Amino acid sequence: MTIRISSLPRRALLATAAFAAAACALPALAQSAAGFPNKPITIIVPFAAGGTTDILARLVGQYLGNELGQSVIVDNRVGAGGNIGGQLAARSPADGYTLFMGTVGTHAINQSLYKKMPFDPIKDFAPISRVANVPNLLVANPQQPFKNVQELIAYAKANPGKINFGSSGNGSSIHLSGELFKMMTKTDMIHVPYKGSAPAMNDLLGNQIAIMFDNMPSAIQHVRAGKLRPLAVTTAKRSPELPDVPTIAEAGVPGYEATSWFGLLAPAGTPADIVNKIDAALIKVYGNPELKKKIADQGAEPVVEKPAEFAAFIKAETAKWGKVVKESGATLD
Incomplete structure (x- = not known):
């Protein structure tokens, strides 16, 4: 005897359809995960x-x-x-x-x-x-009186508010690397935000600002050319690009890392x-x-x-x- 689908109760019909759909979907899901990726x-x-x-x-x-x-x-x-x-x-x-x-x-x-x-x-x-x-690189204009991190900290404490540090803008990693340094050394330095790293670097080269926590790729060329003095790198380990430059933690600020x-x-x-x-x-x-x-x-x-x-x-x-x-x-x- 042939049973017509329409003769099944509505609740049973819906349950049968849902089960069939789920049964079809399971192999497709498994296949999509196993076959990933199959497009760009x-x-x-x-x-x-x-x-x-x-x-x-x-x-x-x-x-x-x-x-x-x-x-x-x-x-x-x-x-x-x-x-x-x-x-x-x-x-x-x-x-x-x-x-x-x-x-x-x-x-x-x-x-x-x-x-x-x-x-x-x-x-x-x-x-x-x-x-x-x-890494960010802490660099100073060579005309500044400090030659390492400890001298920078000592100078900043003896001259509160007289050291300006530039950045590529408020909230950038360059800016906040400086703020973290201020917090951990309890020094008072003035942040000068710029519209990008390049104009800040130009003022640093011109001694309009004293220091900067700049990204390594843009700062290292000026270090190699002798136009900037490298004080420290902000990472936990030294950079292979500048192996003689200490980390800020090594230079006297334990635990510093940015x-x-x-x-x-x-x-x-x-x-x-x-x-x-x-x-x-x-x-x-x-x-x-x-x-x-x-x-x-x-x-x-x-x-x-x-x-x-x-x-x-x-x-x-x-x-x-x-x-x-x-x-x-x-x-x-």
Whole structure:
């Protein structure tokens, strides 16, 4: 006897349809995770082309794409200190095909700096791995009377409010590296914000400001030319580019560390197996000395880690820089 579907009770019919749909979906989900990626991956970069964030995204993306067997496209979405790109990435499908090149600004500083954030750096992202650390370099005009960190601290304490330090703008890592130094040394120095690093560097070279905590790639050329005096690097370890220059911690400020870092993240909800697959591919390509050299040539330190390690690092950085932002009084609308 043939049973007509229409003769089944409505509740039974709906249950049968739901079961059939679920049964069909399960193999598809499993296949999509196992077969990832089967189309190009996009890395959203929240800053302009040609900058450090963009350069690192293109370098890492090229090698990552080769390892995963798909092309990686870089999409620059500029504005609001990285928040425009961050918002776009946070709202993208959580399928592993849209990634975000986050920075110390987008994922550790902006949350405290901006009165209103368009995304939550912790809740809206699944961390994958850091890709690089970039040290800041504490440099002084050679006409200044101090030749090392201890002399700088002594001079600042003897002359409160007389040392000016420049930065690329309020809330930048360059600015907050100086504020952290002030906090930890209990010195009174005056912050002078500029519209970008270049004009600040010009005034430092002209002795209009005394010191600057500038990014290594832009400062090192002037150090090598003898136009600036290097006092210390802001990272926990010395830079291979300037092995004779001590860290600020070594030079007399124990525990000081300020790093401009960069890392890959996915939208929150991205399946863990896809996140882990991308991370495993990163770990593999970072074994390539060619990629490491290209990153080092940018004045950066190559870094790769597990997603849980990166997540813990972001939380620690958020707490640290939140305290510095509050102490400095820096704020942006």
